[in-house]
Amino acid sequence: xxxxxxxxxxxxxxxxxxxxxxxxxxxxxxxxxxxxxxxxxxxxxxxxxxxxxxxxxxxxxxxxxxxxxxxxxxxxxxxxxxxxxxxxxxxxxxxxxxxxxxxxxxxxxxxxxxxxxxxxxxxxxxxxxxxxxxxxxxxxxxxxxxxxxxxxxxxxxxxxxxxxxxxxxxxxxxxxxxxxxxxxxxxxxxxxxxxxxxxxxxxxxxxxxxxxxxxxxxxxxxxxxxxxxxxxxxxxxxxxxxxxxxxxxxxxxxxxxxxxxxxxxxxxxxxxxxxxxxxxxxxxxxxxxxxxxxxxxxxx
Amino acid sequence: xxxxxxxxxxxxxxxxxxxxxxxxxxxxxxxxxxxxxxxxxxxxxxxxxxxxxxxxxxxxxxxxxxxxxxxxxxxxxxxxxxxxxxxxxxxxxxxxxxxxxxxxxxxxxxxxxxxxxxxxxxxxxxxxxxxxxxxxxxxxxxxxxxxxxxxxxxxxxxxxxxxxxxxxxxxxxxxxxxxxxxxxxxxxxxxxxxxxxxxxxxxxxxxxxxxxxxxxxxxxxxxxxxxxxxxxxxxxxxxxxxxxxx
Numbered sequence: 001x002x003x004x005x006x007x008x009x010x011x012x013x014x015x016x017x018x019x020x021x022x023x024x025x026x027x028x029x030x031x032x033x034x035x036x037x038x039x040x041x042x043x044x045x046x047x048x049x050x051x052x053x054x055x056x057x058x059x060x061x062x063x064x065x066x067x068x069x070x071x072x073x074x075x076x077x078x079x080x081x082x083x084x085x086x087x088x089x090x091x092x093x094x095x096x097x098x099x100x101x102x103x104x105x106x107x108x109x110x111x112x113x114x115x116x117x118x119x120x121x122x123x124x125x126x127x128x129x130x131x132x133x134x135x136x137x138x139x140x141x142x143x144x145x146x147x148x149x150x151x152x153x154x155x156x157x158x159x160x161x162x163x164x165x166x167x168x169x170x171x172x173x174x175x176x177x178x179x180x181x182x183x184x185x186x187x188x189x190x191x192x193x194x195x196x197x198x199x200x201x202x203x204x205x206x207x208x209x210x211x212x213x214x215x216x217x218x219x220x221x222x223x224x225x226x227x228x229x230x231x232x233x234x235x236x237x238x239x240x241x242x243x244x245x246x247x248x249x250x251x252x253x254x255x256x257x258x259x260x261x262x263x264x265x266x267x268x269x270x271x272x273x274x275x276x277x278x279x280x281x282x283x284x285x286x287x288x289x290x291x292x293x294x295x296x297x298x299x300x
Numbered sequence: 301x302x303x304x305x306x307x308x309x310x311x312x313x314x315x316x317x318x319x320x321x322x323x324x325x326x327x328x329x330x331x332x333x334x335x336x337x338x339x340x341x342x343x344x345x346x347x348x349x350x351x352x353x354x355x356x357x358x359x360x361x362x363x364x365x366x367x368x369x370x371x372x373x374x375x376x377x378x379x380x381x382x383x384x385x386x387x388x389x390x391x392x393x394x395x396x397x398x399x400x401x402x403x404x405x406x407x408x409x410x411x412x413x414x415x416x417x418x419x420x421x422x423x424x425x426x427x428x429x430x431x432x433x434x435x436x437x438x439x440x441x442x443x444x445x446x447x448x449x450x451x452x453x454x455x456x457x458x459x460x461x462x463x464x465x466x467x468x469x470x471x472x473x474x475x476x477x478x479x480x481x482x483x484x485x486x487x488x489x490x491x492x493x494x495x496x497x498x499x500x501x502x503x504x505x506x507x508x509x510x511x512x513x514x515x516x517x518x519x520x521x522x523x524x525x526x527x528x529x530x531x532x533x534x535x536x537x538x539x540x541x542x543x544x545x546x
Contacts, residue, residue, distance in 0.1 A: 041439065041467050041471065043439055138340060138341055139340050140340055167494065168338075168340045169496060169532055169539065170540060170542075171339070171340065172494075194467065196469055239484055255470075255473045256476055256501055257497070258500040258501075259500040292469050295468060295470055
């Protein structure tokens with residue numbers, strides 16, 4: 001069964017004469033219990049889609065439902081089943097950790113103590129700070145509190161808008177481990193991220209750009225669907241290496257990738273005459289290579 | 301010509317009983333791209349504030365662009381550029397107003413501002429948008445503009461505090477190409493990032509844990525030492541030893 005169904009959803013914002021089309025006919029299905037990633041840069045439309053699915057914004061056109069409930073008509077019932085962690089920290093900074101949790105529990109007519117076991121795993125980590133005001137917590141702690149508040153009313157579906165942006169690699173890893181445990185409890189989770197390495201941790205991902213979904217697939221499917229070969233090139237410094245790759249026959253794109261340059265080739269790599277001082281070895285394309293190529297194609 | 305643009309020895313900053321930066325020592329050469337890594341709360345921002353002349357150390361020595369962080373903070377501020385994701389351009393000023401504003405702060409003359417500003421806009425392909433409010437620019441353009449503005453006064457060193465958060469992989473790479481070009485012109489780049497692949501773009505990186513520099517080497521050297529092919533793995537191993545919560 002699909003937990004989320006999105007059909008031809010569009011949304012535009014007008015400010016004076018300027019009109020921004022945030023979503024241009026988005027259709028998407030997310031299965032029950034799926035950990036689904038929405039991958040795309042700032043301004044791609046991720047937040048607009050989240051706000052429509054969480055009943056906080058009305059679509060201009062199209063339909064969407066979550067757990068069989070329409071996001072417009074059934075918004076009241078739907079809200080009790082949703083957990084939402086917005087991209088910007090949106091808790092009350094002048095309330096303590098405990099007060100924030102109690103507040104969010106009470107607006108959903110539930111009791112914090114009764115449901116604390118649902119988030120015990122995460123709450124344990126912030127419990128020592130329970131009497132701190134939320135505004136005085138560090139970034140990582142704020143993020144954990146926000147997740148607790150989004151879960152305190154036992155939602156069936158969880159929406160996380162860029163929960164790991166600006167978060168260090170250690171906290172990011174911990175956060176994804178928490179998501180896996182929540183998924184194991186049966187929650188459907190939709191999470192957006194600008195980090196390509198996080199895409200590979202999802203069951204399926206949708207790549208969104210300029211309000212359109214470019215591709216929906218499993219991370220492995222995305223990689224398999226990539227039709228080109230990639231060479232990792234090492235040379236005399238990044239800038240010089242990139243310069244030397246310009247105009248090489250058979251190389252269709254070249255960009256920095258870790259300590260090497262990735263050169264995307266359209267022909268058999270053996271037939272390419274590599275410029276002097278460049279050393280090229282074929283590598284398995286990374287999911288980031290796939291996304292870079294999908295994004296560039298859609299721009300053209 | 302190898303001259304050190306940043307030299308620090310035993311640089312320390314305490315807040316009450318808490319030692320945010322604990323006797324760090326490092327030197328960064330002219331034209332080098334130096335990655336300053338660490339988990340949230342490891343002390344990076346405090347160290348960076350001292351290097352920028354915004355915060356007095358508690359102990360230790362450091363010189364930035366040849367000036368002393370204890371006594372010559374105003375000279376430091378004039379000799380550096382700074383950009384971060386959180387604070388860069390004014391959204392409600394136009395492109396050209398932002399340029400004038402920052403150039404003015406750094407003491408560039410009117411003719412100089414016009415000449416360098418025009419050249420910069422041309423290089424960025426933003427000439428047609430000169431009167432547009434910065435708010436209306438796509439994030440990637442804004443970022444490249446912010447970087448160009450930060451080095452408009454040709455500083456010896458530019459500090460970039462998580463400059464690339466939230467942008468797509470293509471824009472991020474375009475941004476790094478600008479960093480490479482700046483370094484090629486001799487501008488030293490001191491950068492913090494949470495993207496570990498970007499750590500690999502640096503000439504050398506340091507990894508800070510609990511206020512101390514626990515590792516400092518080329519990315520290849522660090523990977524060799526920790527016997528792994530991923531900088532992320534090196535980072536996780538070191539950062540997980542942290543005792544203090546952020």
